[in-house]
Each structure stands twice: as C-alpha cells, then as structure tokens.
Amino acid sequence: EVQLVESGGGLVQPGGSLRLSCAASGFTFSSYEMNWVRQAPGKGLEWVSYTSGSGNVKYYADSVKGRFTISRDNAKNSLYLQMNSLRAEDTAVYYCARTGSGWQNFDYWGQGTLVTVSS
C-alpha cells in the first residue's frame, strides 16, 4: 500500500525557515517523480514544486522560486521541502504528492502538514 507521511509543519515567524519531510513507503520511491502541493486555509490547491526520480530535475512555482528548495534522499525514501524567507501568504497545508506514472497528475497524496506563518 502506498503511503506518504508528511512532518515538520508548525508556527514560524515571517522571514523564518522551516523544513518539511515526507516519508514514502509501499512503492519504489526512486522510480517516481514527486511534488509538493499546498492549500491555504479555505482556498484551493496550488502546485509548489516538482522533482524527478533522480532528483536532478527540479521545478518551482513562481510564488516560491528562490525561497523554497525541494530535495529527496532515495536511500531513505524521503522527500523534503526547505522553506526560507517565509511570508504570511505561505500559510497552508502542505501535501506531498506522487506523480502518476506516465501522467502529469498526482496519484497519491499524504495527509498534509500545516505551516502557519505569523508573528
């Protein structure tokens, strides 16, 4: 069974940093592209970042480019999101999501971790 479990969320002040983690199990992690998708309170879904299976290719939404860094450790079956220079508008539930094989979609999602940016 595919499982994605996020952790690392919490309350952080504007300008601060936070590192999210996603532990994957139930599939060959290194064979799959992975993403972070976020959802602000009461709002819709927003794709944040993508990484290839090897971790060599990375893409970011314009809203986080230059502030967030996606990475992965295939030996540990883990995905990460380093978030720096956090702003109030980054407040959201952050989901780890697997890219569907052969499709540009998200076939499995974690339960999400809440990041709150506030003073």
Place this chain on the structure above:
Amino acid sequence: QSVLTQPPSVSGAPGQRVTISCTGSSSNIGAGYDVHWYQQLPGTAPKLLIYGNSNRPSGVPDRFSGSKSGTSASLAITGLQAEDEADYYCQSYDSSLSASWVFGGGTKLTVL
C-alpha cells in the same frame, strides 16, 4: 485567480446527475494536455478521481465520468449520493511559463 476556471458551487438531489465544468486555454487544456479530477472530502487530502480526461482509478465508482473537448473538460456524477458531497478540483499542465501544474479553483458539491 486560478488558471483553470470552475464554478464555485453546484448542487443536486440524491439520485440526480450533476456536471462540473473546467475551462482552460490554448496553453493548457487546448494545447492537448490531459485533464485530471480530484475529490476532497471535508478535512481530508485530495484523492485522484479521474485521470487522463476520462479514466477512473481502481475503486472509483462508474457513477463518476470525465470528458474533454477543445479548451474545456467536464466531470459528471450520476446517481448522486450523500457521500459525494465534497470539493472537486480539475488539474492540467500549462506550458505558457516554466513547467507548471495548474488547478481549477475548486467546486463545492452540495447534495440537497
């Protein structure tokens, strides 16, 4: 403002049929990129409902169906049930800027 446009809400009585539209542009749906649909039940993570415009993952009832034409797509739900009350999101890929996966703003389905 979402790249893909969905109605904010739709409603229907149990047993009825409802449709949710998703309108894009020539840089996403109209460029030939597939449309995918997600169901988000209250307080839970999104779940893939339809992929590749009209395909259902294993376990998704055939009451749910998807279609795509031109720059738009639709999700149809027949035989509405109370447990279908949820938020529904369409998603595609957009080539106008750097790599970008895009979503609709979401549609709240209320079962009357």
